[in-house]
Amino acid sequence: METLLPDPFVGRCGSVFRTQVTHLADADGNPIALDTVVMPELVLKVARRARRPFLAHEAWFYEEMESLQGVTVPRCYGYFHGELQSGLSVNMKGWLESWPHQLNWFDEPGNTRVCVLLLERVGGLTEPGQKPFPHREDLVDAMEDLTCLSIVHGDIRWENILHATPDSSVASASTGAGIMCPRHQVIHHYRFIDFEDAYRTNMLKQRIQEDAKDHLDHLLDMMEDGFVRD
Numbered sequence: 001m002e003t004l005l006p007d008p009f010v011g012r013c014g015s016v017f018r019t020q021v022t023h024l025a026d027a028d029g030n031p032i033a034l035d036t037v038v039m040p041e042l043v044l045k046v047a048r049r050a051r052r053p054f055l056a057h058e059a060w061f062y063e064e065m066e067s068l069q070g071v072t073v074p075r076c077y078g079y080f081h082g083e084l085q086s087g088l089s090v091n092m093k094g095w096l097e098s099w100p101h102q103l104n105w106f107d108e109p110g111n112t113r114v115c116v117l118l119l120e121r122v123g124g125l126t127e128p129g130q131k132p133f134p135h136r137e138d139l140v141d142a143m144e145d146l147t148c149l150s151i152v153h154g155d156i157r158w159e160n161i162l163h164a165t166p167d168s169s170v171a172s173a174s175t176g177a178g179i180m181c182p183r184h185q186v187i188h189h190y191r192f193i194d195f196e197d198a199y200r201t202n203m204l205k206q207r208i209q210e211d212a213k214d215h216l217d218h219l220l221d222m223m224e225d226g227f228v229r230d
Contacts, residue, residue: 011159013054013196014047018121041121041165042077052115054196055079059117061195065149070179072142073192074119081115122191123163129226135189136220142188143216145181147208154197156215158228162191 009016019042024032047055059079062069069075126134133139139161146153153160164187181188201208222228 011194013051013058013194014045017044017046018042019044040075043119043121045117045119047115047117049113051196052081052113055115055117058195058198061151061198062117064200065146065151065195067182068145068149070120071181072145072188072190073195074122077118077120079115079117081113084112084114121165122193123165125158125162126223128158128223128228131224133220133224138186138188139190139220140213140216141181141184141186142190142192143212144209145183145188146192147205147212148183150200150202150205150208152199152201152208152212153192153195154199155194156192156212156219158219158223160192160194162193164189164191 021034021039021042024034024037024039026032045055056079059076062073062076065073143153143156179187
C-alpha cells in the first residue's frame with residue numbers, strides 16, 4: 001500500500017504524485033517486511049477523465065518497451081483502474097485553471113472512476129543554457145534505443161527528458177548503478193517519459209532514426225541557447 005505525498009506535478013494528462021510505501025504483501029496477501037526488500041522510489045500518474053485512454057495507451061507502450069525499462073525509460077509496475085469509494089472524488093484541474101474555456105472538458109465533478117500508472121521515480125530536468133549539452137551523444141544513443149523498436153515518441157521536449165538516478169531500477173538499487181544498455185554497453189544518463197502520444201511505424205528503421213535524431217538535435221541546439229519548447 002502507498003500513501004500519496006502532497007505537491008504533485010500537474011501536466012496535460014493528469015497529475016504525478018510521489019508515493020511513500022507503507023506496507024507490502026505477496027500475491028496471497030501475506031505481509032512482507034519493508035526492510036527485506038529493495039524498493040525504488042515510486043510515483044503514481046493519475047489520469048484526468050478525458051485523458052484515460054491516453055494513459056492506457058502509454059501503459060501499452062511501456063509493455064512494448066519492457067526491454068528498455070530501467071535503461072532508457074522508467075520501470076513501469078502496472079496500469080490500474082477502479083471505482084472510488086462513496087464520498088470520494090477526483091479533482092484534477094491543476095494548471096488548466098488558467099484556461100477556463102477548457103475546464104468543462106477536463107473537470108471531474110461527481111467522477112468516481114480513477115486510472116493510474118505506477119512508475120519508478122527518476123531524476124529532474126536539465127537546466128537550459130549549458131554548452132555543450134551534458135552527455136549529448138548519450139542522449140542521442142538513448143533515442144536510438146527507442147527507434148530500434150520502431151517506436152516514435154511523438155512528444156519529445158524538454159519536460160519529457162529526465163535524468164536517471166542512482167537507484168533508477170530495482171535491479172540496481174542496492175549497488176547504486178544503472179542497468180547497462182545492451183545495445184551501447186553503457187549506463188545511459190537520461191530517461192524518456194510521457195508516451196501518451198507515442199506510436200509504432202513500419203517505416204525503415206534508418207529513416208525513423210534519422211528523423212528522430214534531427215528532431216532531437218534541433219531541441220538540444222535550442223536548449224544549449226537557453227530556449228525550451230513548452
